[in-house]
Amino acid sequence: MEFIFVKFDPADPRDVVVNGDAVGKTDTTLIVPPSFYVIKLSGDGYLPVNWLGDVVGTTTEHPLHIVFSKVPTA
Amino acid sequence: MTRALISLCLACALTACGTIHLENTALMSGQNNLERRSIMPAAPDRPVILMAFSGGGTRAAVLAASVLEEMSTTKYTALDGPHVLTQDVKFVSSVSGGSVTAGWLGLLGHPPEEKDFESLQTNFLARDNMKDLASNLVDPEFWYRLAFTRYIRIDALEELFDRQLFHGAKLGEINRPGRPIIVLNATDMAGGETFAFTPQRFDDICTDFDSMPLSAGVASSAAFPILLSPVSLRNYSEACAGNRRAAEWAAIEVSAPSQPFNNLPEYRDARYTNDLRFGSNRFRNIDYLHLLDGGLADNLGINSLRSALIGTHDDTRLLRAINDGKVEKLVVIVVNARSDKPSGLYKSARSPGLISMIGSVTSVPVDANTANAQEVLQNLLRDLSNAARETATAQFHRLAVYGITIDFDQIPADTAEHRALRDNAKDVPTSWTLTDKQVQATEAVGKFLLANNPCYRALVSDLGATTAIQGDAAIRAVCPTRYIVSESGVSQTTN
Numbered sequence: 376m377e378f379i380f381v382k383f384d385p386a387d388p389r390d391v392v393v394n395g396d397a398v399g400k401t402d403t404t405l406i407v408p409p410s411f412y413v414i415k416l417s418g419d420g421y422l423p424v425n426w427l428g429d430v431v432g433t434t435t436e437h438p439l440h441i442v443f444s445k446v447p448t449a
Numbered sequence: 450m451t452r453a454l455i456s457l458c459l460a461c462a463l464t465a466c467g468t469i470h471l472e473n474t475a476l477m478s479g480q481n482n483l484e485r486r487s488i489m490p491a492a493p494d495r496p497v498i499l500m501a502f503s504g505g506g507t508r509a510a511v512l513a514a515s516v517l518e519e520m521s522t523t524k525y526t527a528l529d530g531p532h533v534l535t536q537d538v539k540f541v542s543s544v545s546g547g548s549v550t551a552g553w554l555g556l557l558g559h560p561p562e563e564k565d566f567e568s569l570q571t572n573f574l575a576r577d578n579m580k581d582l583a584s585n586l587v588d589p590e591f592w593y594r595l596a597f598t599r600y601i602r603i604d605a606l607e608e609l610f611d612r613q614l615f616h617g618a619k620l621g622e623i624n625r626p627g628r629p630i631i632v633l634n635a636t637d638m639a640g641g642e643t644f645a646f647t648p649q650r651f652d653d654i655c656t657d658f659d660s661m662p663l664s665a666g667v668a669s670s671a672a673f674p675i676l677l678s679p680v681s682l683r684n685y686s687e688a689c690a691g692n693r694r695a696a697e698w699a700a701i702e703v704s705a706p707s708q709p710f711n712n713l714p715e716y717r718d719a720r721y722t723n724d725l726r727f728g729s730n731r732f733r734n735i736d737y738l739h740l741l742d743g744g745l746a747d748n749l750g751i752n753s754l755r756s757a758l759i760g761t762h763d764d765t766r767l768l769r770a771i772n773d774g775k776v777e778k779l780v781v782i783v784v785n786a787r788s789d790k791p792s793g794l795y796k797s798a799r800s801p802g803l804i805s806m807i808g809s810v811t812s813v814p815v816d817a818n819t820a821n822a823q824e825v826l827q828n829l830l831r832d833l834s835n836a837a838r839e840t841a842t843a844q845f846h847r848l849a850v851y852g853i854t855i856d857f858d859q860i861p862a863d864t865a866e867h868r869a870l871r872d873n874a875k876d877v878p879t880s881w882t883l884t885d886k887q888v889q890a891t892e893a894v895g896k897f898l899l900a901n902n903p904c905y906r907a908l909v910s911d912l913g914a915t916t917a918i919q920g921d922a923a924i925r926a927v928c929p930t931r932y933i934v935s936e937s938g939v940s941q942t943t944n
Binding site: 376378393394395396397398399400403404405406407408409410411412413429430431435436 | 844
């Protein structure tokens with residue numbers, strides 16, 4: 376069992392989408408199984424477009440922090 | 450009787466060679482498979498109950514029913530009113546004999562009541578089903594159908610299930626809102642993979658889930674090898690016209706070179722999904738599936754239970770609900786009907802014969818695999834519980850986990866009464882026919898073990914519930930997966 380914390384704008388909570396499926400919200404610790412993940416947010420107006428990598432070796436005290444930033448939509 | 454059946458089936462095995470009998474139909478253009486059931490609790494203080502029913506013939510069906518019957522006497526009041534605990538059963542993963550009770554529960558459409566349990570017992574559990582199956586021996590029509598039509602040996606079992614319990618119902622009739630998610634598990638005999646009867650898996654083979662007979666699903670799960678023929682399905686993926694969902698997760702995990710090292714079971718599941726869908730870089734080309742007893746791959750149904758618990762892509766969406774803090778009481782009940790008849794081998798110096806060795810070769814690996822799976826599940830539940838305890842800021846911080854295992858080996862040997870209970874239960878054979886005494890012994894053990902399980906006691910206490918059977922005061926044990934979260938800290942429950 377692994378733990379991720381996907382940081383985004385707390386005033387604009389989004390779904391955290393891992394390998395195509397939503398598993399929770401931004402700005403809180405989430406449980407996921409160990410895996411290679413392509414992580415995105417719901418909606419648009421954020422960067423990077425996605426995060427790719429292995430989520431292994433995390434703990435509740437040290438979840439993997441992944442940061443997305445808000446960008447103005449065209 | 451069993452010998453006669455074996456003779457029959459060995460003879461029939463020859464006549465069935467080359468018979469093509471496919472049970473499934475392809476998804477038509479625009480057609481899709483929907484999961485219409487949900488695990489979400491109606492009120493936040495109500496538990497979400499996931500169950501696994503093992504294989505073991507009628508013994509397993511009776512044990513599962515007895516646990517449900519005991520749960521149906523447990524009553525409590527939540528924010529949305531009074532309830533019986535069986536209303537909170539949201540998911541059942543089942544194998545072989547356990548699938549009979551699971552299929553019955555899914556079809557029932559309401560929480561089972563006393564009259565429903567009586568009906569199940571009359572129509573199947575306490576009935577001489579082996580006599581029914583063996584009566585085919587003297588039926589000329591059976592031999593004609595076997596020799597000259599597409600009828601095969603497994604059809605006799607499907608007909609028995611339909612006649613006694615399911616009355617021609619399709620899987621669509623158990624896939625309705627408000628009903629528990631029933632996952633019947635079979636074994637893909639070529640690959641050794643668990644094949645779960647879910648809308649999601651049926652998407653993978655481009656097959657219509659709702660139109661498949663329930664009896665075929667239960668028979669697949671219970672198709673004991675050699676004695677019964679497999680249930681065969683065609684994989685329609687190659688030219689799929691249906692509107693099936695994408696399996697993005699499988700494509701990503703199969704193509705990531707690190708994934709087999711990150712999580713091998715998950716990688717294998719992704720690879721199997723990719724193979725079934727005719728994805729790129731396939732490991733196997735699967736045109737047909739031949740399904741045998743689910744117990745060959747996983748006799749507790751834990752693979753599907755684990756996927757429901759922690760899978761990011763599972764249709765239950767339970768992981769999402771946990772991460773969102775929408776599940777406060779997670780209850781996992783594993784009902785293992787493994788018996789253990791006294792063996793004459795312990796009393797004999799003579800080298801065991803062929804029949805004894807075949808018996809060991811078929812049962813010992815299944816039992817060992819079951820024990821390992823049980824351990825993996827317990828560890829997962831402990832990890833979930835620890836995560837909730839340690840992560841004060843997470844939405845799932847209030848999650849309490851109740852890991853309940855029902856296993857004949859838990860009956861204590863401290864009193865003559867307990868030893869008699871244990872010995873009677875351990876002596877119940879794996880068959881579709883039990884004597885009244887064997888049914889009663891199995892029921893008594895199911896109720897005893899549930900009432901005395903420390904995590905069940907903790908659940909009853911936490912819900913402020915009332916139950917029909919009180920636990921034995923002499924049995925004091927601690928629920929290892931459940932912690933109390935209080936202002937002053939965390940402590941393990943003592944019940």
